[in-house]
Amino acid sequence: MTTFVILAIVLSLAVLLAVLWPLWRDARGLVLAGVATLGIATFALYRVVGTPAALEPQAAAAMPATLDDAVAQLEAELKKQPNEPEGWRLLGKSYAALQRFDDAQKAFERAVQLLPTDADLLVEAAQARLFNNPDRKLDTQAIALLDQAIAINPDHQRALWFVGLAQRQEGKHAEAAKTWEPLLAKVDPNTAATLRTQINEARAEAGLPPLAETAPAPATDSAPALLTVTVDLAPALKDKLAPGDTLFVFARQVGGPPMPVAAKRLPVSAFPVTVPLGDGDSPMPTMKLSQLPQVQLVARIAKGNGPAAQSGDLEATAVTADVKAGSTYTLTIDRVVP
Numbered sequence: 001m002t003t004f005v006i007l008a009i010v011l012s013l014a015v016l017l018a019v020l021w022p023l024w025r026d027a028r029g030l031v032l033a034g035v036a037t038l039g040i041a042t043f044a045l046y047r048v049v050g051t052p053a054a055l056e057p058q059a060a061a062a063m064p065a066t067l068d069d070a071v072a073q074l075e076a077e078l079k080k081q082p083n084e085p086e087g088w089r090l091l092g093k094s095y096a097a098l099q100r101f102d103d104a105q106k107a108f109e110r111a112v113q114l115l116p117t118d119a120d121l122l123v124e125a126a127q128a129r130l131f132n133n134p135d136r137k138l139d140t141q142a143i144a145l146l147d148q149a150i151a152i153n154p155d156h157q158r159a160l161w162f163v164g165l166a167q168r169q170e171g172k173h174a175e176a177a178k179t180w181e182p183l184l185a186k187v188d189p190n191t192a193a194t195l196r197t198q199i200n201e202a203r204a205e206a207g208l209p210p211l212a213e214t215a216p217a218p219a220t221d222s223a224p225a226l227l228t229v230t231v232d233l234a235p236a237l238k239d240k241l242a243p244g245d246t247l248f249v250f251a252r253q254v255g256g257p258p259m260p261v262a263a264k265r266l267p268v269s270a271f272p273v274t275v276p277l278g279d280g281d282s283p284m285p286t287m288k289l290s291q292l293p294q295v296q297l298v299a300r301i302a303k304g305n306g307p308a309a310q311s312g313d314l315e316a317t318a319v320t321a322d323v324k325a326g327s328t329y330t331l332t333i334d335r336v337v338p
Contacts, residue, residue, distance in 0.1 A: 002020050003231045005062070005077055011169060013280060016241070018328055027274040028291060032047075039104070040320075041060070047171070054277040068098070070094070071091070071094050071098070074087065074090065074091050074094065075091065078091065083114060085111045085114035085115035085121070086111075087109070087245045088107050088110045088111035088114065089107075089108070089115075089121055089124065091103045091107040092105075092107035092108040092111060092124065092125075092279070094113065094129065094159070095107055096131065097222060098124070099223045101128065101131045101132040102132055104128045104132065105125075105128040105131075105132040106128055106133070107128075108121070108124055108125035108248075109125060109126045111125070112145070113273065115149070117152060118152075119149040119152040119153040119156050120147050120149075120156075121152075122145045122146070122149035122152070122159075123146065123149050123156065123159045123162065124160060125142075126138065126142040126143075126144050126145040126146050126149075126159075127142075127162070129141060129142040129145070130142060130162075132183060133266050135248075137169050137254075138162060138165065138166040138169065139165060142162075142166070143163070143166050144208070144316070146159045146163050146166070147163075150163070154188070156181060157186060157331055159178070160179055160182075160183060161180070161183070162179045163179050164179040164202075165259060167179060168202060171229075171246045173203070173205040173206035174202070174203070174206035174208060177199045177202040177203045177206065177208070180198070181197050181211070183195060183198060184196060185201075187193045188280075191280075191282060194251060194263050194281060196211060196261075197263065197265050198263075199211060199243075201263070213312070225276030225277060225278045226277060226278050226279070226289050226290060226323050226324065226325055226327070227251065227262075227276070227277045227278075227289070227295075227321055227323060227324075227327050227328075227329065228274060228275070228276050228277075228322075228326075228328045228329070229249055229274070229275045229276075229277060229298070229299070229328075229330075229331060230272050230273070230274050230275075230326070230329070230330045230331070230332070231247065231249060231271065231272060231273050231274075231275060231279075231296055231316070231330075231332075231333065232272040232298045232331070232332045233272075233301075233332070233333050234273050234334035235313075236334075237333065237334065240314060240336070241268060241314075242303070245268040245302065245303060246265060246266070246267065246268065246302045247265070247266045247267070247268050247273070247299070247300075247301055247303050248264070248265055248266075248298075248299070248300050248301075248302055249263070249264045249266070249275045249277070249297070249298070249299050249331075250261065250262060250264070250297075251263075251277055251289060251295035251296065251297055251298075251321070252293075252294070252296050252298065253287070253292060253295065254266065254294050254296050256262070260279070261282055261287050261288065261289050261291075261292060261295060262277040262279075262281040262282050262289040262295075263278065263281055264281055267327035268301055269299040272330075277289060277307065278290075283315060290323065292323050294320055294321065294322055294323060295320075295321055295327055296318050296320055296321070296325055297318060297319045297320075297321050297331060297332055298315075298316070298318050298331075299315070299316040299331040299334060299338075300313055300315045300316070301313060301314040307321065309337050310337065311335065311337055311338060312337065313336070313337040314333050314336055314337070315333060315335055315336075315337050316331040316332055316333045316334065316335075317331075317332075317334070317335075319331060
């Protein structure tokens with residue numbers, strides 16, 4: 001019976017993904033809700049494996065109809081079985097999907113108490129603290145969780161990325177660059193190119209020279225563009241351009257951390273310029289552009305070494321964009337950063 005139920009769960013998940021995949025680009029929220037609901041239902045079904053009544057029609061009728069209903073059922077199940085770390089992990093992810101960040105943090109904390117040796121879980125708990133922090137910063141406890149994850153898995157990419165982010169938030173730019181540099185050899189070429197830009201930005205803020213240029217990586221199939229951004233320059237600002245200026249176009253989470261989920265760095269040339277953004281432009285695998293329903297688009301002509309706004313830079317007003325293949329947006333650089 002157990003084997004049959006587990007196989008049924010796996011096949012159901014495969015069928016659901018096959019059915020919902022065509023909706024991914026146009027109704028990402030619906031797909032995520034469906035997958036999350038099935039995941040929660042899977043956990044509940046697993047908890048009652050071996051009970052034939054679970055396969056009766058009346059049991060099927062009690063399956064949750066919405067993500068909120070599924071969360072409520074999982075909460076009830078965890079009151080009866082409070083020592084299930086995977087249940088708490090799933091509940092934390094579900095709370096995060098509903099933007100209930102305080103509840104997500106508490107759920108992950110409970111999961112970590114039960115399973116303190118899971119590096120992935122420790123990083124998820126740290127990320128939950130990040131999103132629950134009103135300043136979107138990694139606090140002391142979050143950093144401790146990341147350190148614990150790295151002690152378990154020294155090569156954990158997400159943990160190392162977040163440690164570097166915390167170091168930058170603390171103004172330890174040289175340390176952040178040193179933390180991120182080993183990742184260059186472990187990520188795909190597109191990610192490495194964007195990560196290199198961020199490392200060089202951190203090094204510049206620490207008063208260090210940029211990394212030595214390396215030979216171009218072999219060409220790879222680029223990820224499809226999810227957004228196309230046209231950047232124009234207001235005529236009144238054309239006389240403010242100077243040799244060596246750099247155009248940065250990036251997307252970041254709405255209300256989230258300042259680090260971009262996709263970024264392009266281009267030499268300043270003729271305007272307007274069209275810039276495609278896709279998953280291949282994401283700096284780290286911790287968050288891809290396709291995982292977000294909306295992002296904030298930013299365009300800036302930097303007079304210094306990095307995309308962080310500095311006095312004298314030229315900037316466009318940020319625009320909120322729906323992440324959807326074929327979407328196009330225009331940003332006009334029309335003001336000087338004071």
